[in-house]
Amino acid sequence: MTERGPMRAALARRLAVDRRALAAFRIALALVVLADLARRVPDARAFYTDGGVLPRSLLAALYPGYATASLHALSGALPFQLGLFALAAVAALALLVGYRTRLAAVVSLVLLVSLQLRNPLVLNSGDVLLRRLLFWGCLLPLGSRWAVDSGTRDSEPTDSVVGLATAGLLAQVVAVYATNAAVKLRADVWLRGDAVRYAFQLDHFTVGLGNAVAGWTPALRLAAWGWLALLVLSPLLVGLSGRARAALVGAFAAVHAGMLATMQLGVFPLVSLVALVPLLPGRVWDRVEARTAIPWRLPRRPRTPLTARVPPLERGARGLAACCLAALLVVNAVGLGLVGAPAGTPDQVTERSWDMFAPSPPLSTWWLVAPATLSSGERVDAITGEPFDASRPPEVAAVHGSAGWRKFFADAKWEPRLRESLARFLCARWNRSHDTGMRTVELWHVTERTDLDGPETVERDRLGSYRCGQT
Template sequence: MQSEIPSGGVDVGRPEGVRFGLAGIQTIFGIDLRTLALFRILLGLYLLADICLRLRDLTAHYSDAGIMPRMAQLNHLSAGAVSLHLANGSALFQAGLFAMAALAATCLIIGYRTRVATVASWILLLSVQNRNTFILSGEDNLAVLLTFWAMFLPLGARYSVDAVLDRNLDTTDNRYFSIATMALLVQGMSMYFFSALLKSDARWIPDGTAVYYALNLEYMATPFGLWFRQFEPLMQGLTYYVYFLELVGPFLIFSPIFHRTLRTALMVAFMTMHIGFWAYLEIGLFPVISIIMNLTFLPSWVWDRADGWLARRRVDGLAIWYDKDCSFCLKACRLLRMLLFLGDVPIRPAQQDAQIGPVLEQHNSWVVTRGDAVSLKWDAMHPLVQASPLFRPLALPMRLAWVGRLGDKAYDIVAANRQFLARMSESWFPWRPIPIRAGRFSNGLAGIFLVFVTIQNISTLPFANWQLPRQFILVRQALGLYQNWTMFAPHPELTSPWPVIEGRLLNGEPVDVYRGMDGRVDRTKPKFVSAAYANYRWRKFLSNLEDQSYLPVRPFLAAQYAHYLCRSWNADREGGERLFTLEIAFNVEFTPPSGAPRVASERIVSSYDCFLLAG
């Protein structure tokens, strides 16, 4: 371990034990650089998945032809909030911004210009969330918060293109501490702790019936969740488990006593809880982003053991030789070593060896040696892949004759264009150091925002009764730092709705507008109520129309949705087939206490004339 530690100068790699004082704080609130790399890759993959899922409803959710035209959203956008997506209402413009976000997320995954990619991802994620705020959930809050804190961290210090381009980064210690690492970890646990404080209803404590009520929300419950409802004692036990894990777990995970054991056990406990949420409830990617957050607690000893396991499976005597006058060649070799998890396999200039140098010059090829065996061109890939602890199974098909021919052709193309690739690499992939150490300004800013989000969280508690200053709210909305962890708080919802939207055509015929079908609406309860919604974002929007807590904005939301339904129906219909009127209603089933019968009633939101709406 070198003398200069990237945490600000204090060695955080000391033996396990009871830690107090500065060293203990840095161990408890530090994050391994390899864990940050995992966080970067998974966050980028999450952002790509989020983009793909949003693209399903590109026109309906983000264009002026959808449920929320720009002027409608602007009239209900919080002061301080901004959105690039509000600059233009066409679906093509929105698709262009989605493509930019996908590019930034891809750069984040591979770790290319990581800081810039993180900032761009945060801006575009906040922007798309502000484009339509009526389809958001806790998943979106957590994602933008994690991306915000990621901007303060050296995410590209390990397993990245940026790391390949830093000649000296391999010598830095893996253990890292800054105020931003503390903020990221505290942010994650704040979600659980404040959620537990907001779960104040007796259905949580002392009754233990909250999970029963949650699984009876059939408009969210999965088929597995519906099946699990028969085990009432287990549901009561899970209620207590979730509540006390959220209440006590955030403190124990930062405990200086038995720190290693408690941190690992609680990290696994929180992740298994989210796996349970995913199995029981259709709540989008919330379990995924929550598990990603929990993995930021992955301790160094896990990586150290993994490195030891990988080292035992590496092949001795392996070396990579490159042309010392080819900077591009060195970068390519370093990138390949990283991708194949080859650890400290040496990369050496061929000209330094009296035997290897002439071989490289004669064949115009890089060289890979394994003991006395010498491999060139595409064949040189085989011993490297065979030595890779993860990609070793690919070594066998690489020996196929046709794969070898294609590989040699590809290598010859690269070799023939080496000068061009060298110039391109100097422009796009120059050698550059990655700043690891957090400066005073960065630490100070992260500390200010940590206090900021803590104040925001405390203000959500009923007993706080705080009136936050307008300037505070403007900053909060501008940076996406709003959070109010009220999922199933103070208790799970007690009603489960599904939409019933009947219309009348100009020719007088009834139609099922919601399903886009002719004939009267089928009002019978679906076998799986959750399947009545296209996806979780549509579920969020439509349930807002029925939710009594949305009464102040219900007329606005219902009118926007009715206008969208009328436009969509009449876009490709003429004459008497055009939609004349529609009625938005929901069948709402109240969740009774265990053993009591379930009763559904129809709740009419409003009726609309399509031609008056169009006028």
């Protein structure tokens, strides 16, 4: 055997994904899609209708082309949006149980991208990663195990899958960590071990246990160095195998679980946990099957995949996977500045999607204040609906309500049209549910600059004053 043969075999083993890992990935992915839909339903009117903060006319003005590319932009009515939410939930449930799996994955991806295009102002890197994981899932046999579509184990020739699609999925996971590591290494704050201390001083992010551990200086310094070391070692998620890989995956999973318990980051921690599932080796799934009484193999005749019945589709899928894998590598190289972007490349392509708290965390906590005057002369906070109080809120993250609202408020600071739309929405929301009408609303951006060794300074920036009915 030539030297090239063993090297290719070793590479194939590291790029292979256990079919049971793909099944668990499918189930976890579907659950996150359902959770994402559930968290957006309460804000469906605010974020996705013409009566909300981003009507379709403003979407078209700020993001030309998005309105024509999004199914959710076909109507500005709330019932239409809720109908699409229900359709997305049905597709996610089909993906969950593995019924017509590839079709369910494609429909879920189309509806997710459509929803994200309808309001890009409420997204973070977790939303970006979610749609990319769904894309790679569309190219993989997610329904070959633990699914309505699957049959007995003997119906598949091998227990693992390897190819361009598995390489793309694993490369996507490693790219998130490796590019984040490359950016963080450029900042002294991470090398000094102060970055996590700064992050836990950001009251507009910290929730739950995050408020309790914010003062644990030695532990947070160790956490910064430990997380940076894990990020640097992230290529070993593919380079290692067996128990060593499982241990490294477990370390990353523990960090993301910690993020979930301490910070308000939307779906990012959950999506990151899902992304790690395909990296778990076969011995993990052997133990899962051995220690549970769940009938993992369903007694059904497996469906013949559409790509097997239509060979050109299989070739097309391989070509698409190859192109997207190449694009993934190039885009991340451009984002890191390793190669130059071609002239005319849109900013959305060259920007980094994985630079959370990199090269350094923000150095200030901020929140939006919206004092409003009612027709009775009473002053209320138009965001919370409570009597207006100019003092610092005890929980800034609670004022924002969600990661989506925090992201929108941050964007509104820089765009006057968003501020006008926000003021109009706040007036309409209050007047729709109260007898005493709202006459005017002001918007203020308050910044509390972090000083780890001294008092924090507060600055207030008046963004504008708006008269209800005339914004």
